[in-house]
Amino acid sequence: MASLFWVQPPVHNPFANRGDRGKVVPPVDFAAQFKSHRARVEQGLDQLVPPATTRPRRLHEAMRYALLGGGKRLRPVLTLATVDLFGPRATDALPAAVALECVHTYSLIHDDLPCMDNDDLRRGRPTTHKQFDEATALLAGDALLTLAFQLVARHYAARPALAAALTQEIAEAAGSERLIGGQMEDLLAEKKADATADELDFIHLNKTAAMITAALVSGGLCGGATDPQLATLRNTGRHLGLAFQIVDDILDATADTATLGKTAGKDAKAGKTTYVKLHGLDASRNFARQHTEAAFTALTALPGDKAFLSALIESLADRAS
Ligand code: GRG
DSSP states (O other): BOOOOOOOOOOOTTTTTTTTTGOBBBOOOOOHHHHHHHHHHHHHHHSSSSOTSSHHHHHHHHHHOOOOHHHOOOHHHHHHHHTTTTTTTTTHHHHHHHHHHHHHHHHHHHHHHHHOOOOOTTTTTTHHHHSHHHHHHHHHHHHHHHHHHHHHHHHTTTHHHHHHHHHHHHHHHHHHHTTTHHHHHHHHHHTOOOOOHHHHHHIIIIIIIHHHHHHHHHHHHHHOHHHHHHHHHHHHHHHHHHHHHHHHHHHHHHSSSSHHHHHHHHHHHOOOOHHHHHHHHHHHHHHHHHHHHHHHHHTTTOSOHHHHHHHHHHHHHHHTT
16 A cells, blocks of 8 residues: 555555455545545644734744644544544544644644754754744744644533543643653653663653544544543554554664655664664564554454554554565
């Protein structure tokens, strides 16, 4: 399968050509479905984020620069793909999907700042602080994080229980024990010669897997998932998040800057502990494969047609084949 992000041979996907209860269905047109989900996300971002002409203009320009300048849109597409599993009576998950992309983009803006990763390139363009200035980038990140919760409160006001559940899910994923905690431990680990495997797992489970899990769970919440189904989505997100991060480490070590759209080889240059540094390339590829297969296994407990979601998971693993 040729994915929209990269071109690699396919891995075995137990859901390919199969719908619910193993019923054979026509092959999923992954590229077309991804494009359609992504187009919905782009439109949602454009419409739900204040126009660049909003006062103060410079701040809204910076928010839109960071948000609308590319990116795979993995998290919002995961939300839309997940809610689709639950059928046509689900609540529209687009505002939640946009909120997740706002949180993710804020974290990228702040991660790129000189006081953190000090990067010049993001999504193939100058980072927000390079394009504007540090203070504007900091405020644009703050504003995107805040906007995420404004969107959830506003768009799910008629469903207060759903609004509360989404708020809790996204806030916990983005908070001090998950995304920000993972980032903190990442910064602390950089100051040491070597991080342990346990520290590396904490960093990746929280810096990477937490937001991916929140994307799946938010789709489930909009779809009215039961508690066991939400637990399954968390388990899927954990494995998918770890696979995604391991693949990210492999790509940092093997791909070039032009392909990645961000500076390649940064981890090794910074002496950073990664899966590749701890375990080597082959073992890292095996770990990524194992977590991908565990994500496929978890998916079997969910309702609906899993063909697109599983093809998306498969394409993420295939980036490092
Ligand atoms: C500043 C609180 C705070 C957190 C920063 C996102 C992040 C945490 C750091 C960026 C560096 C990094 C390797 C994070 C791991 C997660 C990850 C791979 C993020 C990049 O996500 P992609 O590849 O990016 O989905 P696009 O640009 O496609 O959206």
